[in-house]
Amino acid sequence: MPKRILFDIDDTLFPTTEFAELARRNAIRAMIEMGMRKSENELHAMLMAIIAEKGSNYPNHFNVLCARLKEKRPARFVAAAVGAYHNTKTSIQPFPAVPSTLLSLREAGHKIYVATNGEATKQWDKLIRLQIALFFEDVFVSEELGEEKGPSFFRKVVKRLGAKPGDCVMVGDREDADIIPAKAVGMHTIRMKTGRHAAAKSSAEFQANDFRDIPKIIKGL
Amino acid sequence: MPKRILFDIDDTLFPTTEFAELARRNAIRAMIEMGMRKSENELHAMLMAIIAEKGSNYPNHFNVLCARLKEKRPARFVAAAVGAYHNTKTSIQPFPAVPSTLLSLREAGHKIYVATNGEATKQWDKLIRLQIALFFEDVFVSEELGEEKGPSFFRKVVKRLGAKPGDCVMVGDREDADIIPAKAVGMHTIRMKTGRHAAAKSSAEFQANDFRDIPKIIKGL
Numbered sequence: 001m002p003k004r005i006l007f008d009i010d011d012t013l014f015p016t017t018e019f020a021e022l023a024r025r026n027a028i029r030a031m032i033e034m035g036m037r038k039s040e041n042e043l044h045a046m047l048m049a050i051i052a053e054k055g056s057n058y059p060n061h062f063n064v065l066c067a068r069l070k071e072k073r074p075a076r077f078v079a080a081a082v083g084a085y086h087n088t089k090t091s092i093q094p095f096p097a098v099p100s101t102l103l104s105l106r107e108a109g110h111k112i113y114v115a116t117n118g119e120a121t122k123q124w125d126k127l128i129r130l131q132i133a134l135f136f137e138d139v140f141v142s143e144e145l146g147e148e149k150g151p152s153f154f155r156k157v158v159k160r161l162g163a164k165p166g167d168c169v170m171v172g173d174r175e176d177a178d179i180i181p182a183k184a185v186g187m188h189t190i191r192m193k194t195g196r197h198a199a200a201k202s203s204a205e206f207q208a209n210d211f212r213d214i215p216k217i218i219k220g221l
Numbered sequence: 222m223p224k225r226i227l228f229d230i231d232d233t234l235f236p237t238t239e240f241a242e243l244a245r246r247n248a249i250r251a252m253i254e255m256g257m258r259k260s261e262n263e264l265h266a267m268l269m270a271i272i273a274e275k276g277s278n279y280p281n282h283f284n285v286l287c288a289r290l291k292e293k294r295p296a297r298f299v300a301a302a303v304g305a306y307h308n309t310k311t312s313i314q315p316f317p318a319v320p321s322t323l324l325s326l327r328e329a330g331h332k333i334y335v336a337t338n339g340e341a342t343k344q345w346d347k348l349i350r351l352q353i354a355l356f357f358e359d360v361f362v363s364e365e366l367g368e369e370k371g372p373s374f375f376r377k378v379v380k381r382l383g384a385k386p387g388d389c390v391m392v393g394d395r396e397d398a399d400i401i402p403a404k405a406v407g408m409h410t411i412r413m414k415t416g417r418h419a420a421a422k423s424s425a426e427f428q429a430n431d432f433r434d435i436p437k438i439i440k441g442l
Binding site: 080143 | 251255294296297299300301303304307308311341342343344345346348349350354355360362364365
């Protein structure tokens, strides 16, 4: 029977953690290339401290970094860092076989959706750059739903879909944000063992290492 | 004798006007690709009106566009537009022979600089993307100097360089911002017949259609 399949984005559809780290490294290397006289590791430690303080969605990490270094003319370093960061972000690639698997799920008659935490524009930007945005019937983002993923978020989504929870499947990497709350509202759950929480335990109904395992799991439901 | 040669950026080092128009067109096409049911020309006219109202450095043109279209869930369109705009911006290319000519001027013993109106980070971003940022001894941006290009701007620059005005050369496309004020403080002037003001008359000491003409002009000073 056709299912409504919801996918998390970050570390489920593409290696977000890896790309974020590469983007930060590339930004720092670009600042050094522009003449900043600090070591890569020193700058990386400062940047990570700023991200921890300000949050990852704060838009001026590199301005703060230059201010802390008492850089009087920061423009060249900020431009180099932001440019290199965006270049890396522009080159995000999905996990292997994500686009083809999504297409095959659609062709099998299922409807596919996104359920993600974050800012709506940023999450759409990722789907567009991964070239899979148009595959989804709809995209549910915490910013637009007014709350982060939890039982109430998934209850709203199931209601909007006009579906029974048992006809819905949540696919994600996070035990706390994806598996536990989706299970709590009666959805099927598939936990992807990808990203920085790959080794964590999970109470999910199914687990998968590879995106290509999903169609078989769905077929068995 | 070695000169201090100052270069404008926009429409002098690269075809800014062309790229800005292409970026806007690509942004609009990306919105349509994401499902916006308006014609390209209609959206273009709306966007140009918003840019005229808010200024070109306003950061939320596409949010305003979606608001005017009463788009209830604008994130996908804003993400598509901003992404396509930035992709185009990322691919800016210098006018023919700009990098090689700048290098040959350096090798001939001249010192080269930038003198530009705009926001410092945005202007540095352009130099970095054109891969010529490191060729310049320094970059003078109106935001950092506290005023737009005019006689007072160029007087400050000449003073900072510790040079005589007659040993300085301004190269730019704009009669009002580049040629008239640089001449007023006694600098040599070369007017590039490029960009959207290419056909305008000029009082510059020299005019050039091609960047490769600059070394010969400088040699004759």
